[in-house]
Amino acid sequence: MAEKKSARIQRLVNIQRQKEKMAESELADILSLQQHNQDSMDSVITALGTFDPIHMVLSGHYSRRLSKLDSKQKQLSVHREIKERNMLTERVKAERMEERVQSFKMDEARAAEDETLQDLIDALGGMKKSSFR
Numbered sequence: 001m002a003e004k005k006s007a008r009i010q011r012l013v014n015i016q017r018q019k020e021k022m023a024e025s026e027l028a029d030i031l032s033l034q035q036h037n038q039d040s041m042d043s044v045i046t047a048l049g050t051f052d053p054i055h056m057v058l059s060g061h062y063s064r065r066l067s068k069l070d071s072k073q074k075q076l077s078v079h080r081e082i083k084e085r086n087m088l089t090e091r092v093k094a095e096r097m098e099e100r101v102q103s104f105k106m107d108e109a110r111a112a113e114d115e116t117l118q119d120l121i122d123a124l125g126g127m128k129k130s131s132f133r
Helices: 005-049 053-057 059-132
Strands: none
Touching: 005 059, 053 059
């Protein structure tokens, strides 16, 4: 018998769920980078705020570093938003495919019931014809 449509789509659902997990992993990486960047910004701000002579000498370097970290933070925020949308898109696709799998399973069950009933009707019809002869 040919492979059922629900089984084929279930394999696609599994692949889609895998893509969703990959998107979640990428989002987690971006969040980790954002946290690391924020920690760096905090340490530079702390260094700028101290009155230690070495930090006062390096204040120009610190301000350039802070500017770079700020622009990187903005880039990471945009990248995070993109990854969040991607993850949600993959999740919605998987959920819709799962709904289709359930629909196909119900259709296949209904078709199997119909076939069983038809076989039963044919069997009963064959018994009546043979008993009248």
